[in-house]
Amino acid sequence: MFELHPRLEQDSVLLGSLPLSQIRLAKDGRYPWLILIPQVNAIKELHHLSADDQQQLMAESCAVASLMETSLSPDKINVASLGNMVPQLHLHHVARFEGDDAWPGPIWGAHPAVLLSEAELEQQVAAWRERLGGISNFVSA
């Protein structure tokens, strides 16, 4: 059974899943930020996935990024596999807007997170689950 790293669990909310990846919403209110986590244990790097899973992850990532673009019309989407502190493979997808908190730099480490209230978080979770419903194979949590 797939075991999610506790730090990823703590910092995000499960929206649902695609055939390979969980999709989670980061709890940081400064940016629209989704995280894809391939549900495969003991994988630290993208290239540690099987060739099939690499391709599946790319397809899922592009479907999610495309949805973010259509829904939000951001100036740019940042996609990154970092994991220096949390060694379970997870792929960030962040919609960026000119003038946002870290613009034009990357978001990581630029000022502390701004946590959403429970109500705001619930509302965003519902909105994202509805949008993601447009991707075939998405199963809502």
Next chain:
Amino acid sequence: MFELHPRLEQDSVLLGSLPLSQIRLAKDGRYPWLILIPQVNAIKELHHLSADDQQQLMAESCAVASLMETSLSPDKINVASLGNMVPQLHLHHVARFEGDDAWPGPIWGAHPAVLLSEAELEQQVAAWRERLGGISNFVSA
């Protein structure tokens, strides 16, 4: 004909190419840092590539990252498509080591680049071209 963004040209050196992507070495001496640039004009986001090119890029990225891991034994590899300032799609691959300049944060924006001397750069370029020769389809510049 593919037109490379001048900022990417300025900040990196061409090592060679794979079927889809140029591979360039970033001129920042603080980290082993390679950049893959799909040789397709007018592409800003990963998901703007054709499905075939998305898959090809993923395969090329994983081959390069795997080579970086085998050659350098880093603690982690960071792979990212950012492009907030340079809107031509380019995929960073950075080998990270505990205690490096920005560790454990991402490298971007953490302190100014440390430019290599001409001699150091030439030596690194030669070393990378040799390593990349181990990837089938790599054509050295």
